[in-house]
Amino acid sequence: MYLWRIIQVLSTSTILILSAMWILDGFQVFTKDKTEKVTIVKDELFGTDIEKREWIDDFQLGLLPDDPLLPYRSLAFPTLICLATFFLAQYRIHSKVQQSS
Amino acid sequence: MNTVFLLVLTFSCITVPLFATQLGNVKGKKIVTLQSSVGTSIVKFISNSPLEKFEGNSQSLQGSFTLNADNLEQSIGKVYFPVRSMKSGLTKRDDHMYGKDWLDAQNYPNIEFELKKLTSISIKKSDNTGIEFTAFAEGICTLKGTSKQTKAKLIVKYIPESDITRKRAPGDLVMIDADFSVSLKDYNVLGRGDIIGSKVGESIDLDIKLFGSTSN
Numbered sequence: 001m002y003l004w005r006i007i008q009v010l011s012t013s014t015i016l017i018l019s020a021m022w023i024l025d026g027f028q029v030f031t032k033d034k035t036e037k038v039t040i041v042k043d044e045l046f047g048t049d050i051e052k053r054e055w056i057d058d059f060q061l062g063l064l065p066d067d068p069l070l071p072y073r074s075l076a077f078p079t080l081i082c083l084a085t086f087f088l089a090q091y092r093i094h095s096k097v098q099q100s101s
Numbered sequence: 102m103n104t105v106f107l108l109v110l111t112f113s114c115i116t117v118p119l120f121a122t123q124l125g126n127v128k129g130k131k132i133v134t135l136q137s138s139v140g141t142s143i144v145k146f147i148s149n150s151p152l153e154k155f156e157g158n159s160q161s162l163q164g165s166f167t168l169n170a171d172n173l174e175q176s177i178g179k180v181y182f183p184v185r186s187m188k189s190g191l192t193k194r195d196d197h198m199y200g201k202d203w204l205d206a207q208n209y210p211n212i213e214f215e216l217k218k219l220t221s222i223s224i225k226k227s228d229n230t231g232i233e234f235t236a237f238a239e240g241i242c243t244l245k246g247t248s249k250q251t252k253a254k255l256i257v258k259y260i261p262e263s264d265i266t267r268k269r270a271p272g273d274l275v276m277i278d279a280d281f282s283v284s285l286k287d288y289n290v291l292g293r294g295d296i297i298g299s300k301v302g303e304s305i306d307l308d309i310k311l312f313g314s315t316s317n
Contacts, residue, residue, distance in 0.1 A: 029153040034190040036158075043140070045269065046258050046276045050140060050310075053158055055188050067193045 001096050004089040011082040011089070021061045022075045031062035031073045121172035122234075124259060125227040131273060133313040134165040135180070138270040140312030144182060148302040157189030162311065166216055168259070168275070173222050173236070180311065181213040202293050209246045216240040219255070231260040238279065244288040253281035253309075262315075272316030279309040 022028070035058035043050045065074040072078060124131075135142050142162040148155055159182045166178020184206035189195055199206035219236040226233040234257050242251040256278040260266055266274050284304045285297055297303055 030191060030194075032191050034188070034192070036190055043276075045260060045266065045274065046140075048258075048276070048278075051143075052141065053143065053160070055190060066191050 004092045008086050008089045011086040014082045015079050018075050018078055025060040028060050028062035030064050031066040032060040122222040124170035125232040127170040129170055131168045131315045133275045133315055135313045139274050139314050142311045145308040147306040150300055150302045152300050157187055159186040161186035174219050176219050178216040181211045183211055205245055213243040233258050245290055247288045249287055253279045255279050270314045272314040275313045277311040282306045
């Protein structure tokens with residue numbers, strides 16, 4: 001029974017950690033592997049602001065995977081697995097309690 | 102009858118040059134070539150769909166245009182960029198974008214805009230420091246082998262060569278800010294399934310900044 005409780009705690013923790021990552025990465029719909037670094041520079045000659053843009057490698061967790069063949073690169077897939085594991089553990093705990101009583 | 106004809110002819114000769122917009126004190130035709138020493142030319146593309154708004158860019162623009170300083174309306178030119186230089190921050194999406202269902206980079210490696218004329222020109226500023234005008238660029242946009250008449254809104258800043266400009270690049274310097282949008286369906290970009298309209302916007306907004314110089 002303790003093992004199933006530990007599995008439940010681990011599942012919940014995983015969901016919470018991944019959700020926090022997703023929020024910190026900016027609620028992305030799709031997972032991204034690059035982020036755009038934008039630097040605004042004042043161009044005195046043309047009297048305007050110029051954006052310097054460059055792509056840098058940076059993993060950002062999204063709700064859905066960037067590649068359908070790699071579903072684990074998302075929040076949704078691991079969350080579903082963890083939820084299934086959580087309810088399976090709950091079912092096992094419930095069965096054990098009923099057996100012992 | 103001949104008098105009427107002569108009057109019409111004289112009137113035409115007088116009025117036609119009046120409609121030609123001049124680029125301040127600048128004279129003649131100025132060939133402006135895009136140059137990175139003047140600034141990084143960039144095209145930003147923005148897709149707005151119900152599922153996701155994303156933007157990407159290409160910083161590999163090339164081309165040149167001829168500004169007819171005596172008659173700005175008659176300016177012409179061509180600007181293009183490779184499809185494979187377009188990045189959106191998601192490698193898999195970029196790979197799809199270059200694919201046959203989307204922009205088909207293999208068969209149509211470039212996206213082009215050919216300027217045919219400028220219309221609705223309005224000079225906003227003209228002094229020793231430079232000339233600024235707004236206009237509409239009318240021309241042909243070619244995407245995935247399909248060419249369509251397109252109209253882009255422009256802001257042009259033209260700075261004559263001086264000691265200050267020479268520190269950046271030789272020749273007169275030009276910056277162009279252009280905005281227009283393209284409907285993917287018009288260019289036979291249909292994508293797979295019902296992605297257009299859900300994950301990718303039906304029309305893509307383009308925000309273009311071009312930097313060039315009259316020296317080659």
